[in-house]
Amino acid sequence: DQQVKQNSPSLSVQEGRISILNCDYTNSMFDYFLWYKKYPAEGPTFLISISSIKDKNEDGRFTVFLNKSAKHLSLHIVPSQPGDSAVYFCAASDTGGFKTIFGAGTRLFVKA
């Protein structure tokens, strides 16, 4: 039972265009969401997060949108750069607990 789903295994985008990575969750107890980025042979690194009291959080080229009614969040990268090519993991947790549930990841290719 996947509580956090990233239905697109991969995404290819031209340099300079927008990348949109999607994530759906099923557990209504989740109230905190994070995105991690992972390069080959390295551990994931934290990118951006959002609390359920917000519907948008922005950090430079990265913006995360949260639609609680649809149990959906998305990560927008504008403009995309070749260095953004990596696997992106969506993760969800409830603030009362200690566990974070990760999606399967989306591999982003940014073409120069």
Next chain:
Amino acid sequence: NAGVTQTPKFRILKIGQSMTLQCTQDMNHNYMYWYRQDPGMGLKLIYYSVGAGITDKGEVPNGYNVSRSTTEDFPLRLELAAPSQTSVYFCASSGAGGSTQPQHFGDGTRLSIL
């Protein structure tokens, strides 16, 4: 800045052997986690710890054991290695705030059981 350090980076085991994956962090974080990542899958939580002397099971704890005698170290033990435990293992830590705090990951241990 060392952050989270995992050793070894690679290991091949025979079925039935045992080994310990080491994890140490220098950020004085209370929370530590062990995950496994299988191909095409997300990170699955094996065990976690909220402080020295306190550990608890995650989603996939069977076949593994952990201990947390110090704040810095959180070793993962495989007692009887099985092919199903072939995976990449990541250790992570986070500061006070539990699951709302970003986790800092090590670079992983790639383990093959043959």
